[in-house]
Structure formats: C-alpha cells, structure tokens
Amino acid sequence: AQTVTQSQPEMSVQEAETVTLSCTYDTSENNYYLFWYKQPPSRQMILVIRQEAYKQQNATENRFSVNFQKAAKSFSLKISDSQLGDTAMYFCAFMNLLGDNTDKLIFGTGTRLQVFP
Amino acid sequence: GAVVSQHPSRVICKSGTSVKIECRSLDFQATTMFWYRQFPKQSLMLMATSNEGSKATYEQGVEKDKFLINHASLTLSTLTVTSAHPEDSSFYICSARWTGYYGYTFGSGTRLTVV
Numbered sequence: 222a223q224t225v226t227q228s229q230p231e232m233s234v235q236e237a238e239t240v241t242l243s244c245t246y247d248t249s250e251n252n253y254y255l256f257w258y259k260q261p262p263s264r265q266m267i268l269v270i271r272q273e274a275y276k277q278q279n280a281t282e283n284r285f286s287v288n289f290q291k292a293a294k295s296f297s298l299k300i301s302d303s304q305l306g307d308t309a310m311y312f313c314a315f316m317n318l319l320g321d322n323t324d325k326l327i328f329g330t331g332t333r334l335q336v337f338p
Numbered sequence: 339g340a341v342v343s344q345h346p347s348r349v350i351c352k353s354g355t356s357v358k359i360e361c362r363s364l365d366f367q368a369t370t371m372f373w374y375r376q377f378p379k380q381s382l383m384l385m386a387t388s389n390e391g392s393k394a395t396y397e398q399g400v401e402k403d404k405f406l407i408n409h410a411s412l413t414l415s416t417l418t419v420t421s422a423h424p425e426d427s428s429f430y431i432c433s434a435r436w437t438g439y440y441g442y443t444f445g446s447g448t449r450l451t452v453v
Contacts, residue, residue, distance in 0.1 A: 256441065264429065266382075266444035312381060324435070325372060326442060328381045 223248045225315050227329035234303045235337050241288075242298045242332045244313030254316045255289065255296045256326070261309040269311070272296065300334075308336045341365055342434050344445025351422055351452055359417045359448045361432030367412035368434035372442070373405075376429045388415045422452040 224247045234240035257269040272280045272289050279287050288297045313329040341364040351357045361371055369390050374382040386407050387395045394407035406418040419426050432445040
C-alpha cells in the first residue's frame with residue numbers, strides 16, 4: 222500500500238523568505254502523480270502544484286517549485302518570497318495511475334505553515 | 339473551470355436524524371467523486387469512492403449503512419449521514435476528477451454538528 226509522510230507538523234517563515242516543506246512517499250508503482258495542496262483557514266482545498274512521475278523536470282508554478290527525487294521517493298515543496306497569504310495547512314498527496322477511473326488521492330498528515338510579517 | 343459546489347456549508351442536526359450533503363460539478367462531468375472526512379487539525383481521510391451509475395466503494399472501517407452515497411448523474415453525488423450521532427460531527431469534503439485529467443477539484447466542505 223502507498224503511504225505519504227510529512228515529517229514537519231509545523232513550520233514558520235518570515236515574509237519574503239524561502240521555506241521548504243518535506244514529503245516522502247512509498248510505492249512500488251512506476252506510474253503516478255504527486256501533488257501539493259494548500260488548505261487555508263477557509264478549509265477550501267487548493268491545488269498548488271502537480272508533478273508527473275515520468276517527468277524528470279521539476280514542476281514550477283510562480284513562487285512554488287518542487288524538488289522531485291524519484292529514486293529517493295522524495296517530493297519537497299519550496300515556497301519563495303513567502304507571503305502572508307501562504308499561511309495554511311499544506312498536504313502532500315500521491316495518486317497511483319490505475320487507469321480505471323478509481324484513482325484516489327492518498328494524503329500525508331500535513332504541515333502547518335505560518336508566515337510572519 | 340472545474341468547479342465543484344458543495345452544500346450545505348454548515349448544518350446542525352439532532353441526534354438520530356439524517357442529513358444529506360450534496361456535491362455538484364458545475365462545468366464538467368464527473369464520473370468519479372470522492373468523499374472525505376477531516377477531523378480538526380488532521381488530514382483528509384477517504385471515506386468512499388462514488389462512481390456514476392454504480393455502487394460506491396467504501397474504505398475499510400467506514401459503515402456503508404451509516405454513510406449512504408448516491409451518484410445518480412454525472413454532475414451530482416450525495417452523502418447521507420443516517421441516524422446521526424455526536425461522534426459523526428466532523429468536516430466532510432467531496433472532490434471530483436475530470437475524465438482524463440489527473441487531478442481533483444474539491445468542494446468547499448460541510449461542517450456537520452450533531453447535537
């Protein structure tokens with residue numbers, strides 16, 4: 222069974238600084254997707270970034286980038302130029318591509334990020 | 339695009355009654371929807387996978403007779419909490435995936451309080 226581990230329950234960063242959130246996963250599959258989701262106090266889940274396992278290039282979305290190390294099964298999220306609005310819970314998630322429309326997301330336990338002014 | 343609407347956002351019900359939560363995809367067809375439960379300061383726990391036109395698949399430990407899921411159309415899935423008890427109080431979130439899109443859109447969640 223696949224598992225997703227986020228070893229940092231809480232992190233803090235000062236505004237405009239850079240922070241990295243860690244995520245490791247365990248799978249025997251080769252074809253999968255990885256995601257980072259943000260859940261602000263409103264509790265709406267928001268997709269931050271997505272990485273296809275077959276792509277070697279790390280995904281980037283504006284201030285958000287990932288360091289995807291497939292052999293090490295590591296998928297960290299780097300937030301550059303942190304903003305107060307980045308304060309939220311961040312969940313790493315794994316999806317195995319079964320191809321039968323039952324692919325489901327497996328979430329890590331989350332990291333609570335606080336951005337200070 | 340890919341908006342999922344979830345209603346109600348908050349509901350308070352008496353113990354022993356049933357509550358229905360709706361999850362609707364507004365601008366796409368969702369062959370598969372997922373229902374999660376989230377306790378305070380915890381992660382999302384998948385309860386069941388809802389497939390249009392067929393029975394839902396429940397995760398281990400989830401009571402299918404208590405949490406009834408219906409996915410009667412490509413745009414609507416419902417979760418009914420039957421004979422609710424205070425321990426069912428929680429935050430429930432639905433999500434839907436596009437056909438052919440490897441990602442998910444989430445509803446805004448429903449906070450259920452059973453008194």
